[in-house]
Amino acid sequence: MAEFTLTGLRVVQTVVDTGSFTAAADALGYTQSAVSRQVAAMEAAAGAPLFVRGARGVAPSPAGTVLARRAATVLNEIDAVGTDLAGLRDHLTGRVAVAAFPAAAAVLVPRALARLRDEHPALIVELGEASSPTQLRQLRAHRIDIAVIGVGPDLPAYDFEGLSRELLLDGGLLLAVPANHRFAGRGTVPVTDLRDEAWIVGKGLRDDPQFGAWPTLDHPRIAYAAREWPTRLGLVAAGLGIAVLPELTAPAVPTGVRTVQVEDPAWLGRATVAVTVRDRAPEVTATVEALRREAVGLRAARHNTAPGKDVRAAM
Numbered sequence: 369m370a371e372f373t374l375t376g377l378r379v380v381q382t383v384v385d386t387g388s389f390t391a392a393a394d395a396l397g398y399t400q401s402a403v404s405r406q407v408a409a410m411e412a413a414a415g416a417p418l419f420v421r422g423a424r425g426v427a428p429s430p431a432g433t434v435l436a437r438r439a440a441t442v443l444n445e446i447d448a449v450g451t452d453l454a455g456l457r458d459h460l461t462g463r464v465a466v467a468a469f470p471a472a473a474a475v476l477v478p479r480a481l482a483r484l485r486d487e488h489p490a491l492i493v494e495l496g497e498a499s500s501p502t503q504l505r506q507l508r509a510h511r512i513d514i515a516v517i518g519v520g521p522d523l524p525a526y527d528f529e530g531l532s533r534e535l536l537l538d539g540g541l542l543l544a545v546p547a548n549h550r551f552a553g554r555g556t557v558p559v560t561d562l563r564d565e566a567w568i569v570g571k572g573l574r575d576d577p578q579f580g581a582w583p584t585l586d587h588p589r590i591a592y593a594a595r596e597w598p599t600r601l602g603l604v605a606a607g608l609g610i611a612v613l614p615e616l617t618a619p620a621v622p623t624g625v626r627t628v629q630v631e632d633p634a635w636l637g638r639a640t641v642a643v644t645v646r647d648r649a650p651e652v653t654a655t656v657e658a659l660r661r662e663a664v665g666l667r668a669a670r671h672n673t674a675p676g677k678d679v680r681a682a683m
Contacts, residue, residue, distance in 0.1 A: 370412035377439035379406040380418060384436040388425040460488045464655045467496040467503045468516035470597055471614040472640055477516060480658040491651055507643060513652045520638030522583045534656055536663040537616055537640040542627040544604045544613040552626040559632040566591035566609035568600045579612045584634045601625055616640060616666055
């Protein structure tokens, strides 16, 4: 009597997810004939057809729907076993407290946390959001282990004495504009074209650096000021102004917002760095490495994405 196998269940689930034997073969790295054989074996075990063939691919039969649902549960449990066993082999345990300024906390840090979950499942990482000055105070007070902050010529000159810094992203700033804005279809706009625009800017505590209008622009016209990024970008999407956006946040822009580069020879740029104490624990080093590796991925995606488009489609 034919039996269900983990390989067969994974193939069935992938065919259901992709809608075709060919796409499932590509996703799994199998030949199409190998996928067909696995599906046939699972149909023999189920005693019923699992898929209905059509002009646009395949759809699960009632039996296929039931099997795919159960397969998802079984495969998730098997994958969890692998994660648990990896945790037994991994020597990194304990807790690491990471803080980041909101723009970095939107994309870079969550991706690094996902990487750490997979590579060091026994490590517990706590996340906080704070401005760069607040983070540095927390780091010196040993309330956090890693501060992810922004540095640049237009930001305060922070005191890093006794601390270690590692560059994550050398970055720029983009413009966030409404999808129907005159800039939306352009890859780059000169800074001189920004003079008559209405700006959506950040609002926070007096000593906290904020994203205002474009850094070298004199006497910008401020339309609205809001504390949180979702509010600012919502105002942009509604057509109420444009905003400065860090490049590392671009993958998180909402529907109705486009990003555009600015040509400005007078602006020297910013960078995102991870700051720690110099004598740091191995788990802190592993967390900084995860941040660095995810930053490399963001940088590669940034250079492979044509400006002036919806960057979410490329991520």
